Amino acid sequence: MRPSRIVAVLVLLAVAGAGFWYFRTPPAGPKGAGGDGSAPQAESKPANGESGPPGGFATPVETAVARSGRMDRAIQAIGTLRSNQTVIVRPEIAGRVVKIHFKEGQRIAAGKPLVSLDDAIARAEVAQARAALALSRANNERATELLGRGAGTRRARDEAVAKLRSDEADLALAEARLEKTVIAAPFEGIVGLRHVDIGDFLAAGQQIVNIEDIDPITVDFRVPEVFLAAVSVGQRIEIGADPWPGRSFDGAVYAIDPLIDAQGRSIVIRAQVGNDDGSLRPGLFVRVRLILKGREDALLIPEQALVPAGDEQFVFRVTDGKAQRIKVSVGARRDGLVEIMDGLRPGETVVVAGQIKLQDGAAVSPVTPDAPKKTSAGG
DSSP states (O other): OOHHHHHHHHHHHHHHHHHHHHSSSOOOOOGGGGGGOOOOHHHSSSSTTSSSSSSOOOOOEEEEEEEEEEEOEEEEEEEEESSSSEEEOOOOEEEEEEEEEOTTTOOOOOOOOEEEEOHHHHHHHHHHHHHHHHHHHHHHHHHHHHHHHHOOOHHHHHHHHHHHHHHHHHHHHHHHHHHHTTEESSSSSEEEOOOOTTTEEEOOOOOOEEEEEESSSEEEEEGGGGGGGGTTTOOOOEEOOOOOOOOOOEEEEEEEEEEEEETTEEEEEEEEEETTTTTOOTTEEEEEEEOOOEEEEEEEEGGGGGGEEEEEEEEEETTTTTTEEOOOOEEEEEEEEEEEEEEEOTEEEEEEEEEEEOOOTOOOEOOOOHHHHHHHHHH
């Protein structure tokens, strides 16, 4: 190859390499922006100074003031409902059912007939006893008259008196048997499901139907023995049941078992609850809240102010625009409020919303909870 061609090829390669390097390497930025071609430092800063030092901006929070008020203390328990009175109606004498006077599930008054048995034999026995009694009375009068005239003996008169008294007893027995052919309700209540039909022959003691007095209704429940000194007759209770979520039924304690259960170390308590609409039924499982003596000057804050940490509870107290993380001791809780036993004083302000990511010492700005609601509603 000629030397001139070799030189031309080398020059061409040099020009191509210089062009490739020129287009591959970007121009250097200004000194203030980082002369090594890296991104500007200003672009790496978060917007709005969010990672700035604490207190760089105030966190909006909702607050509430700790106030004194009444707080009832209560014991939670579980219980079972019982009828105020319950009975399984059974005949005292044998007989055939001739009439049923009730409908299942109806309310029935005390003394109203439930079932009538065949009374033909009983009525005949009453008539027979009355006839025998009439004869005994006549014989007694005759024996007494003869004894008075000296024509009769004292023995004959005594036998006539004894026969009279025996026949009087026989009549009373026959009338009682006749009366028992009609089985009546012993008290007012709701009639259950019957176990007999017309024409059935009932033996004495055979089950006919159950009657339940459920207004008021009774609830039995247990509390630990450590509360023995705190419970008493007349204390108010509230019960709730799964069939009626959100509904509460009020009642009162009327009896406390004097015997403590040695197995469960518990006290059995019985209370009555109004049940005029019949919503509560015997056998139902219920949750019981036994109200103990409360405090009129309890320090209360909204329950949502609490920040749990393990077994401890904290709140953020607002002082001079700063949030302070304070450990508190809590007591009873009721209707969204919690009693503070230690850690706060009346009149102090606590954060009730927005405290989840709040840090101790952070600047806060209290806001009105209603303001966002009005804005959103207007949109």
